[in-house]
Amino acid sequence: MLAKLTEKILANGLGDEHIVSHSQLPVPKVSTEDQGTRDDWQDIGDTSHEDSIHYAVTEIALRTADNATTSSHYTLPEFADTCQILHAAIPSQHDVDLLFGSGRAAIYLQALCNSYRELFEEGNSVSAAMLSILPPVTAHPVVLVRKLLQLALCIQQLDPSFNHQSLRLGMSASEAMHKYYSLASSKVTCHDDLLDSLEGLECLIYEGVYLVNCGNLRRALVTLRRAATLAQFMGMHRKVAYTTPKQHDPATRVSGDVAWAHIAYLERYISLLLGMSSSITNAKFGSEEKKVDETDAEWFERFQVDICEQIINNNQRGNHDDLAATQKIDETMNKTADSIPSNWWTPLELRPGMTGDDLMALVVNAQMQIVHYNLLTVLHLPYLLRKTPSHQYDYNKTVCTYASREVLNRYIAFRSIVRIVFCCRIVDFCALTASLTLLLAHLSRDSRDSTWLLKHQRLGDRALVEKTIETLDELNRLNGDELTRETAKLARRLMVLEADSTKTGEAYNFGVVDEAQDSNGNEQGERAFYLKVPYFGTVKMAPQDSFVSPCLEAAPSTTQTDSSHTMSSAVSGGLTSYASSEEPIRLPQHVLIGDESSLVQQTELDMFDITMPDLMADTSDWAFQGVDTAFFDSLMSCQMMDEGGWNSTWYDGS
Structure with missing residues (x-):
């Protein structure tokens, strides 16, 4: 049985090169043969072994390595040593099955490079069982590294209540996560010549998302800009594709159009958060009208990609005395938001009978809601502290503080359900900006100014920030997280100052x-x-x-x-x-x-x-x-x- 399975895996052709269209690759189906492969994993091994599956994986890896060494079956023989190191780092099938099968990991990975409509509305997704099939040691290095990066992202998505004792990684899940990323970045993704394929682009996207989830925005931006360049080399930025990207694994499923949009979304938004220009310029992603096959989330996300560039350009010009540009962006955002059904804007909440895919779809929506209000905050932020006798900036101040309240209200609801800081990390930075905005607005408020309504909102705003601090403290307790701890610390200090300001007037x-x-x-x-x-x-x-x-x-x-x-x-x-x-x-x-x-x-x-x-x-x-x-x-x-x-x-x- 073991020999039969080994032969079947080697015959799968994971190391072979295939050429396909980048716009949308075929969806792999769980065929009878594939199911047989999965069943064989469960049947192999003597029952006297403590972990027969792990034993089978080890035996297959050893036999595959021996066979490949003698017959030069490696896709890239010059990287044979690297492939052996990478393959040896992949955990047992038992652990891989657990990681891919836990929580939202499987659908989360696919949502990074495929349309929400196919995944959430049509249910056209690949099962966790199929995603957890391991590549042979002879596969292309980028295929092996992709599996390690997927596992690192799976670990990031583990709920705090997950039983880590069920894993047999030989180290803590956190250590394994960092190990997989380090191996990937030091052995493969650092080599540009290994990335000229859909799997290479997929790896850069995974690496960028991993770094964003860790809160390392600066390193993530560098990786995402590499991904943007590679995607453009593949022609994904064009309306019509003239090239067909290389593909090493026939089961790879990447929509070039979706991947390009997601890269731009993260690259532009992080650039905005860091006060930098975007490297993706003059590229329009949104459309005036929603396409027939687009979900509200897909349409709105592409619109946000364009809005990020508009705000970045507005900030880079630096001429904030001219309110026309700011007002135009504000009107565009308001018009687009009104085009989305009102029930879409409901804060994240659990509903009876929800599946994991249903929850993931709502998580995506909730993050976009928070980002929308954060974009409004950032747009009007330059006017928050300006004071003139004519009160010409009152609208900007009102929108800025209103949007900050919306961010915090939705953030509290979001993090009461999604308690993993590695999931949708961007919202934690939104909470930082919103907390600072509200507290500084109250600190700068002149109690003698009867036209400024902020004084009537003070108690509600303090209660909102206090609840946010409680949420941040709980996230830090569960995850041992620097960002949530530091945000709570700074918010507490400003709360003390605000109380003093109110007391003294x-x-x-x-x-x-x-x-x-x-x-x-x-x-x-x-x-x-x-x-x-x-x-x-x-x-x-x-x-x-x-x-x-x-x-x-x-x-x-x-x-x-x-x-x-x-x-x-x-x-x-x-x-x-x-x-x-x-x-x-x-x-x-x-x-x-x-x-x-x-x-x-x-x-x-x-x-x-x-x-x-x-x-x-x-x-x-x-x-x-x-x-x-x-x-x-x-x-x-x-x-x-x-x-x-x-x-x-x-x-x-x-």
Whole structure:
């Protein structure tokens, strides 16, 4: 039986090269022969073995390797050693079956490169059993690596309640996940010459999504831009395909049109979050009218790809005094949102009788809802702190705060169900932006301004942020996550400042300063608050009336060596005051200053010199990944007017 199965696997031709159209590959069906292969896996092996399936996999791998070594059956003989290393890293069939069969993993993987209509409405998806079939050691390296990256993504999708004791990986699931990614990135995806196929593009997409899920947006952007270039080499950006991409595995199922759109979606949105230009320009993905074969989610997602580019271009022009461009984008977003049925906008909720595929479809919708309102927030963010006698920016402020509330309400509902931070990681960055937006809006509110309705929304907004913090804390408890922990920490600090602002009736001003040259530190005492943002500068928050004659000789240098975020001095009633001549307390991201118990940590850490995170630092060194940098850069991009907001004298060299 074992010999028969080995021969059958070798005959499957997974290492052979096939040429197909990139627009849509045929959907593999579970044929009688395929089912027989799956059944054979269960029948092999002596029952006296503790794990007969694992034994069978090991035997097949060894026999396949021996046979391939003697007969040169490797697809790429020069990479034979690499193939053996990659194949040896693949876990047992028992573990692979568990990982592909758990939760939403199987449908999640297919949704990255195939249309939602086929998967969710037509039910035209590949089963977890078929996806878990392992390639032989003789397969092309990119086919082997694809399986490792799929397994890494499967592990990311495991629910916190999953019984990890059922796995026999020989290491923790987290360690295995990182191992699979590291092998893939160091052995195969780093070699451009190995990626000239649909499987190669698929691997870059998997790698990019893996990094996004980990919260490593900067590294993800680099990978996604490589994927975008490769997709264009294959002609996927053209309306009509003139080339047929190479294919190593006949079972590969990738829609070139969908893959190209998903790459652009992630590349443009992450570029926007990081305050960067997109590498995919002048490419339109959306259409005025929904096509007959498009779902609402597919149509809306493509529209969002285009909106991202419009907002990026608007921000890059930097002329925010001209509201026409911003207003046009706002109107387009509103018109498009109105085209979607109202029941589509229902926040994520569990319904009786839902299948895993049903839930995955709703998860996709919910993420798009959150992204929509985040895009509105980012669009109007440059006007949030602007104050003019004519109140010409009130509409922008209202939309900005309204959209932030929508993000947080939907985020709380979303994360009460999807408790895996590795799933739809983007929404956690949306929660960061929304929390900062609401709290800074309240901090800058002038209680004497009777036209600004924000004061009537204060209690509801505080309750919303408090519930968001509870959600973030629970996610951190379940996942041990840097981003949710750091977002909750920063939100708590701003909540304290907001309470002080309301108590005293004083609005807060914000600006970029050099603490060593800030002459107002003594006067502001305990109510001045400094936040160091990497590659941006030190943001100072203090009561508006405290600033008499701030001085700053030059704009802060981006070469300073500070921690990701440095919090120095607090509002009255909690922490000790520090004179402006003292060095600010340098804190790593995991230390919270928000109550008296933190004072000991704060003093002890004053002796450490925490360096600026590297440009490509991962989440352990830079949880916010530069989303914080882009946020504050957008706030100050308007060069605020005379009253309130950013005080330009702090950074104009006067």
